[in-house]
Amino acid sequence: MPNRLPLPVEIDPIDALTRQRDGTVLIDVREDGEREAGMPAGAHGIARAQLPERIDALANRTTPVLLICASGRRSLLARDDLLALGYRDVASVRGGFTRWRAEGLPQADGAFDSDSAERYARHLLLPEVGVAGQRRLAQARIAMVGAGGLGSPASLYLVAAGIGHISLIDDDHVERSNLQRQIVHADARVGMAKVESARQTLAALNPQVHIDTHETRLSAANVEALIAGHEVVIDGADNFPTRYLLDAACRRLRIPLVYGAVHRFSGQVSVFDARRDDSPCYRCLFPEAPSAAEAPNCSEAGVLGVLPGTIGLLQATEAIKLILGQGRTLVGRLLCYDALAAGFHELALPRDPACPGCGPDAVFDGYVDLAARCRAEP
Structure with missing residues (x-):
């Protein structure tokens, strides 16, 4: 790896890509479901909560490490986590994957094409929707x-x-x-x-x-x-x-x-x-x-x-x-x-036991048009 100055606190996506190509480790700290919609090409996916127990497999305390999330907030917090563990050369990618994608930088294939990943980005951030939920909506x-x-x-x-x-x-x-x-x-x-x-x-x-x-x-x-x-x-x-x-x-x-x-x-x-x-x-x-x-x-x-x-x-x-x-x-x-x-x-609005539609004694005698009684105007 070429000699480089220590990493700053934050780094722009294009500079992060250059350093990644020179061998710097890039870790996507978003949740697994978020990464299914796409992630930086060549990045390693480790959710922030799992980072302390899995980082040793990718880097030692002196290895330069780049962290990226959706917008750059969680990656800053993850940077603090690694510094507390003794890692000395760690930076957060400014603007996160949202900016990485907006600048047209290389992406790994995800569960959606680039149009869908961008169109439904705010849904994909919601745990109650995420990739699985967005697929469900599409079906x-x-x-x-x-x-x-x-x-x-x-x-x-x-x-x-x-x-x-x-x-x-x-x-x-x-x-x-x-x-x-x-x-x-x-x-x-x-x-x-x-x-x-x-x-x-x-x-x-x-x-x-x-x-x-x-x-x-x-x-x-x-x-x-x-x-x-x-x-x-x-x-x-x-x-x-x-x-x-x-x-x-x-x-x-x-x-x-x-x-x-x-x-x-x-x-x-x-x-x-x-x-x-x-x-x-x-x-x-x-x-x-x-x-x-x-x-x-x-x-x-x-x-x-x-x-x-x-x-x-x-x-x-x-x-x-x-x-x-x-x-x-x-x-x-x-x-x-x-x-x-x-x-x-x-x-x-409880169920009415005497309801003529859904009550136990209700009888279906076929569909009836009521237009003769109720004038229907759209």
Whole structure:
């Protein structure tokens, strides 16, 4: 190895690469799951906690050692660890692997290509997601019923998160009045089918995601065919007929349904998970459909434009938790939001033993279209 000055506290990635090529040991002190997304070429992977017991296999007390992590913070702490053990020539790589990759320096192959490793970098840092969780998201299939106020924010964030396959189901066309809240659409697409308008926006955000479009209204004749094979269904509808159909089909197919609704300045979210014996269904909340006069939709009652964004984001969050199997979902709980008061409150929503949908005496007599009673407008 050529004679070199002792290492400084921190060193830039390009200088670290030069020293590594001259024989200096480079150690990636991130956790194993983080390194699966890629690491500097030729680096040795040892998590910081394991460094004291494994460093002797790579270096003695006088060997120059370079340490790298995600951003340069943990590697500075690891440097202190090695100095305390008697190592004398240790430096941290400034900016970590994030900067190493941004500068186009050589990388070892990881579990993802460079685009995915960079795109999902913040997910990969989360122990609850990591490489395994991101792979799980990439394999997931979610049906989005409605490409309007709720479907817009929910689909944008699900696509950004890397959900591998999303099916958009809606028969409506973009109107100018939609643009106040349906942010997946644009003024230039007024008159275009909503599913196609949404597909264009979502594909531009993340071309890795496969998006199927179904320009059709959900009905008793097609509900099972449209949602079968999906792991989660998100209710982005704005009418009771669609919600009752979705509830019945999700119960029969045992698919979790993420419910959301908005009205003027308030909204609510819950999860109905037919895989769980303790989960209520939509009919535990609304046993029978109200009339159109009792439950006017957004075109009749109005809605604050930003409100569907709040509720749709909560729906996307619940869907991701369901896919990852992380956290406590809203099963058995109804989360209510009041935009004017800027407050949330939660209501217990237990399973109703007398529920006409999921109760022990419930009888399924086939799917029923309720459009004759509840006027359905997207």
